[in-house]
Amino acid sequence: MDKWFEIKDVDRADSPALVFFPDRIAANIEKLKNSIEKIGRLRPHVKTHKSAEVIFLLLNAGISKFKCATIAEAEMLGQCNAPDVLLAYQPVGPKIARFINLVTKYPLTRFSCLFDNPSSLNTLSIAGLASSMPINVFMDLNIGMNRTGIACGDQALELYRTAIDTAGINVLGLHGYDGHIHEPSLQLRRDEWQAGWDAMSNLASKIKAVGMPNPKIVAGGTPTFPFYAAEKGVECSPGTFILWDKGYQDSFAEQDFQIAALLLTRVISLTDGTKVTVDLGHKSVAAENELGKRVYFINAPNARVISQSEEHLVLDMGADHGFKIGDVLYGLPKHICPTVALYERAVIIKDHHVAGEWKIRSRDRKINI
Numbered sequence: 092m093d094k095w096f097e098i099k100d101v102d103r104a105d106s107p108a109l110v111f112f113p114d115r116i117a118a119n120i121e122k123l124k125n126s127i128e129k130i131g132r133l134r135p136h137v138k139t140h141k142s143a144e145v146i147f148l149l150l151n152a153g154i155s156k157f158k159c160a161t162i163a164e165a166e167m168l169g170q171c172n173a174p175d176v177l178l179a180y181q182p183v184g185p186k187i188a189r190f191i192n193l194v195t196k197y198p199l200t201r202f203s204c205l206f207d208n209p210s211s212l213n214t215l216s217i218a219g220l221a222s223s224m225p226i227n228v229f230m231d232l233n234i235g236m237n238r239t240g241i242a243c244g245d246q247a248l249e250l251y252r253t254a255i256d257t258a259g260i261n262v263l264g265l266h267g268y269d270g271h272i273h274e275p276s277l278q279l280r281r282d283e284w285q286a287g288w289d290a291m292s293n294l295a296s297k298i299k300a301v302g303m304p305n306p307k308i309v310a311g312g313t314p315t316f317p318f319y320a321a322e323k324g325v326e327c328s329p330g331t332f333i334l335w336d337k338g339y340q341d342s343f344a345e346q347d348f349q350i351a352a353l354l355l356t357r358v359i360s361l362t363d364g365t366k367v368t369v370d371l372g373h374k375s376v377a378a379e380n381e382l383g384k385r386v387y388f389i390n391a392p393n394a395r396v397i398s399q400s401e402e403h404l405v406l407d408m409g410a411d412h413g414f415k416i417g418d419v420l421y422g423l424p425k426h427i428c429p430t431v432a433l434y435e436r437a438v439i440i441k442d443h444h445v446a447g448e449w450k451i452r453s454r455d456r457k458i459n460i
Contacts, residue, residue, distance in 0.1 A: 095112075095115075096350075096353055096389055096390075096421045097421075097443060098110070098355070098419075098440055098443060098444070098445065099443045099444055100444050100445055101355070101419050101445075103445040104355055104438045104445055106355050106356050106357045106370055106371075106419070107354060107355065107356045107370050107371050107372075107375040107376075108354070108355040108434075108437075108438050109352065109354060109355075109430070109431060109433075109434040109436070109437045109438065109451070110352060110353050110354070110355050110437060110438045110439075110440055111142075111334070111351065111352050111437040111438070111439055111440070111449060112351045112352070112439075112440050112441075113144075113148070113351075113439060113440075113441060114441065115349040115350070115351035116140075116145060116148060116333060116334070116351045117148060117152075118349055118351075119332055119333055119334075119335065119348045119349055119351055120148060120149060120152045120154075120333070121152070122332075122348060123135070123329065123332055123348075124152060124153070124154075126316075126317070126320055127320045127327065128323075130153050130154060131155070131156070132320075132324070132325065132326050132327055133154050133156065133326070133327060134156040134157060134158050134175075134177065134309055134326045134327065134328045135149060135154065135157060135158065135328065135329055135330060135332070135333065136157075136158040136159065136160070136179070136312070136328050136329065136330030137157055137158070137159050137164050137167070137168065137330070137453070138159065138160050138161075138164065138330050138428055139330045139331050139333050139334055139427060139428045139431065140333050140334060140431060140451075141164065141167070141431055141432065141451045141452060141453040141454050142437070142449050142450070142451055142452060142453075143167055143170065143171055143449075143450070143452050144449045145333060145449075146167070146168060146171045146173060147171060150171065150172075150173065155173070155174045155175055156174070156175040156176075156177075156326065157173050157175065157176050157177070158176075158177045158179050158309070158328045158330075159176060159177070159178055159179065159453075160178070160179055160180055161178075161180070161453065161456065162178070162182075162186060162189045162190065162193065162456075162457070162460060163452075163453040163454075163455055163456055163457055163458050164178075164453040165178045165190075165193055165202060166193060166197070166453070166458045166459060166460050167452050167453040167458060168200065169193060169196065169197030169199075169200045169202075170197070170458075172197075172199050172200065173200055174199070174200060174201065175200070175201050175203075176200050176201070176202050176203070177202075177203045177204070177205075177229065177266070177309060178190065178202065178203065178204040178205070179205060179231075179266060179268070179309075179328075180204065180205060181204065181205045181206055181207060181211055181231060181239065182204055182215075183211065183214075187214060187215065187218050188218070189460050190202070190204055190218075190226075191218055191222050191224070191226075192460045193460055194222075194224055194226075195222070195224070196459075196460065201227065202227065203226075203227035203228060203229060203263055204226065204227070204228060204229075205228065205229055205230070205231040205239075205266055206228050206229075206230060206231065206254070207230065207231040207232075207233075207239055207240050207241045207250075208241065208250070209250065209253065212228075212250070212253065212254055212257060212260065213257075215228065215259070215260060216257045216258060216259040216260050217259065218259070219258075219259030219260055220258055220259035225259055225260060225261040226259065226260055226261065227261045227263055228254065228260055228261065228262055228263065229262075229263050229264050229265060229266040229307070229309060230247065230250065230251050230254060230262070230264075230265055230266065231266050231267075232247065232265055232266065232267040232290075232291055232294070233267075234267040234268070234269050234286075234287030234288075234290055234291055234310075235269055235271055235272070235283070235286065235287045236268060236269060236270055236271040237271070238268075238270075240266075240267070240268075242290075243290035243291055243293065243294040244294075247294055248294065248297050248298065248301075251265075251294075251298055251303070251306075252301070252303065255303055262306075263306070263307050264306035264307030264308055264309065265291060265294065265295060265306050265307070265308050265309070265310075266308075266309045266310070267287060267291045267308070267309075267310045267311070268310070268311070268312065268328075269283075269284060269287050269310070269311060269312070269314075269315055270312055270314075272284055272287075272314055272315055273314055273342060275341075275342040275343070275344075277345055280314060280315065280318075281318055284311075284315045284318045285318075288310075288318070288319075288322070291308065291310065292308075292322075295308060307326065308324065308325045308326065309325075309326045309328060310325055310326070310327070310328070311325075311327055311328055311329070312328060312329055312330060312331070313329040313330060313331040313332050313339065313343070313346070314339075314342075314343060316329040316332070316346070317345065317346065330428065331427060331428060332346070332348050333351070334350075334351045334352040334427045334431070335348040335349060335350045335351060335352075335427070336350070336352075336423065336424055336425065336426060336427035336428075336430075337350075337386075337387045337423040337424060337425050338425045338426055340423075350423060352427055352431070352437070353389070353421050353422060353423055353424075354371060354375065354376060354386065354421070354422040354423075354424060354430070355419060355420075355421065355422075355438070356369040356370055356371040356375070356404070356419070356420050356422055357369060357370055357417055357418065357419055357420070358414050358415065358416055358417060358418045358420070359403075359416070360416070361414075361415075361416065362405060364410060365407050365408060365409055365410055365412070366397060366405055366406065366407050366408065367405075367406050367408055367412070367414050368403050368404065368405050368406070369403075369404050369406065369420055370402060370403065370404075371386065371399075371403075371404040371420075371422060372399060372400055372401045372402040372403050372404060373399060373400065373401050374401055374402065374433060375402075375430075375433060375434075376404075376422070376424050376430050376433070377424055377425070377426045377427075377428075377429035377430040377433070378399070379426065379429065380425050380426065382396050382398070382399060383395070383396050384425050385399070385424065385425055386404075386422040386423065386424050386425065387422065387423045387425070388406075388420045388421065388422050388423075389421045389422070389423060390419075390420060390421055391406070391408060391412075391414070391420055393408070393409060394406040394407070394408055394420075395407040395408075431451060431454070432451070432454045433454075434451050434454070435450065435451060435454065436448045436449060436450050436451060437449045437451060
């Protein structure tokens with residue numbers, strides 16, 4: 092068994108802890124770069140890692156475009172002088188003023204955001220005119236997730252035409268996210284993806300056919316990345332690839348990225364002859380999945396989750412499990428993105444030793460703006 096995860100000076104790290112492996116993160120970045128013919132087509136999402144240090148690794152690798160979901164993530168990217176940032180969210184209320192403040196405070200970054208309806212388009216137009224800075228926008232399309240976006244039909248074509256003609260707005264193109272597609276079968280996943288891609292690309296063709304500029308297309312996440320990567324001209328937005336997790340490792344075998352983050356936890360109680368309790372509660376690992384599918388322990392693969400509360404996780408290890416008070420377990424979360432957001436910092440491991448900490452800077456809803 093490859094024990095890449097073992098930390099030789101583990102007593103230097105308190106638990107529960109989020110742990111990053113920079114060498115593996117760098118390897119995942121290189122793998123992503125090698126999976127597409129043009130690096131300029133990559134626009135990775137930062138929601139997974141929320142870390143400035145990871146952004147610098149991406150920038151140093153030649154990646155210049157990014158996607159994010161919160162104003163704080165966008166500001167973190169601005170602080171890193173990322174050249175091109177898409178806030179893949181439709182700002183409303185106070186977020187519009189915050190977005191304008193981002194554009195003003197970080198002039199080295201070109202920011203853009205989404206819209207999917209006339210009301211939001213009009214509000215953004217007013218803000219753009221008031222600030223004397225046209226707001227860069229992508230029209231958000233619903234390609235099957237049914238969360239946000241306008242369907243790829245005649246209404247979308249008309250809304251796009253309206254946006255082109257709207258003062259205070261600079262239309263860059265189309266955005267589509269198909270996060271509903273998680274089919275483990277590569278062929279079935281491709282079939283699901285095809286319907287959304289056909290709708291989106293057909294709309295792009297209609298836009299061009301009526302004399303409007305050919306729209307840029309920003310699309311997809313990690314599960315559908317291989318399909319978009321094969322379509323020339325599309326900007327691809329994988330996010331989870333950077334750290335990977337147990338859920339994607341099990342479901343998407345064709346994308347063999349390396350696990351680059353895990354959770355460190357310790358045995359704090361021997362409940363009875365077969366059960367142990369560790370310090371990995373709801374506050375330490377994403378809890379949106381059912382109880383038995385939240386975390387997998389590399390060095391206790393047969394552990395069965397019995398219960399979880401805010402600061403505790405009870406495991407049935409079976410008879411003669413051998414674990415003692417203070418023993419360390421290395422856990423792989425099923426879903427790394429919301430798990431990272433539970434931590435203020437990540438412990439950094441190099442050559443099996445603790446090498447410092449990286450702050451999870453944009454886990455907060457607000458940094459400055």
